Amino acid sequence: METIPFNVAVLFYPSCYYSQDQYIAIPTLILIGSKDDWTPADRCVELDKVVSNPEMLELVVYDGAYHDFDRQKQGYRTYLGHVLKYNIK
Secondary structure, eight states: OOSSSSEEEESSOOOHHHHHHHHSSOOOOEEETTTTTSSSSHHHHHHHHOSSSGEEEEEEEEETTOOOOOOOGGOOOEETTTTEOOOOO
């Protein structure tokens, strides 16, 4: 039996690939912005539809939020062509 070293996971703006990530073994919270152009939220929305254990995944999509929405010191900038913007009020 494989040992999982974590009891829960919290993911900020992950790259969701529903074809690979659909088997979630621990309770997982995904926090992502609807305007994230680096790790698009639509992939996580698709993952939420096909995850093998729906009770293991909670998805929160913040309307109007960009990548790095939780990093207050960043303010607004672009990096490698992607918008990074603090959005928590």
